[in-house]
Amino acid sequence: MKKLFLGSIATVLLAVFLCSCGGASVYQGEFYTLQQTYDAGWLTQEDLKSIAYYHNGGREGNEEIMGEDYQPQPKTPEVIDKFTERSIKQTFYNKYVNDKYGSITLNDIGVSYYWTCNNCIAVKIWCNGWGYGTMCGEEIVDGVKIIYNCVNEIKIWRKNKI
Numbered sequence: 076m077k078k079l080f081l082g083s084i085a086t087v088l089l090a091v092f093l094c095s096c097g098g099a100s101v102y103q104g105e106f107y108t109l110q111q112t113y114d115a116g117w118l119t120q121e122d123l124k125s126i127a128y129y130h131n132g133g134r135e136g137n138e139e140i141m142g143e144d145y146q147p148q149p150k151t152p153e154v155i156d157k158f159t160e161r162s163i164k165q166t167f168y169n170k171y172v173n174d175k176y177g178s179i180t181l182n183d184i185g186v187s188y189y190w191t192c193n194n195c196i197a198v199k200i201w202c203n204g205w206g207y208g209t210m211c212g213e214e215i216v217d218g219v220k221i222i223y224n225c226v227n228e229i230k231i232w233r234k235n236k237i
Contacts, residue, residue: 102162103235106170109197109216112231117193121148123219126190126197130229136213136220148192155188155196163232167200189229196232 109126112118118126125147127137134141155163164184172179183203190197211225221229 101165102159104162104166104232105235106166106230106232107195109214109221109229109231112195112233113216117195117233118231120217120219122190122192122195123216126229127219127221129189130197130199131220131222136222140218150188150190152191155186155191159196160186160188162234163196163198163200166232167202172202194233197229198232199227199229201227 107115109118109123113120113123124137124141124145128134128141128145128147129150131137134143134145161181163186164181167184168179168181172184179202185201185203187199188196189199212223214221214223214228
């Protein structure tokens with residue numbers, strides 16, 4: 076009986092440890108629009124051009140401000156790490172999903188990454204089976220055009236200062 080009791084306690088402690096290591100520890104962050112981040116001085120026109128280039132698939136819509144030889148700033152990092160991606164998903168979940176949609180989990184949330192600069196990470200986020208906030212058309216910030224083909228708009232995620 077004592078071994079069964081100790082085994083049960085060990086199992087519970089292991090489960091608590093695994094759960095706390097696997098999901099609870101994430102960066103806290105906030106989402107902003109491109110315009111908000113530009114107005115705050117967190118992104119420059121050059122940063123916006125690079126985001127547009129990666130999102131639009133080239134110079135499309137920005138030929139006048141991006142010459143034929145235009146090269147965007149390289150993505151640094153090329154891809155976001157899993158911890159940061161999970162933090163972005165958790166921020167999205169906490170802000171938009173939470174208990175409103177009980178069947179949606181972090182695994183249902185997708186992230187497309189475009190750019191990082193000054194702690195600003197440009198992403199598009201979607202939730203499988205959830206048609207929220209779609210935008211058709213374009214967004215223009217300081218003359219830089221982001222083209223949306225009826226998909227969710229780009230958001231900037233910033234990690235909160237700790």
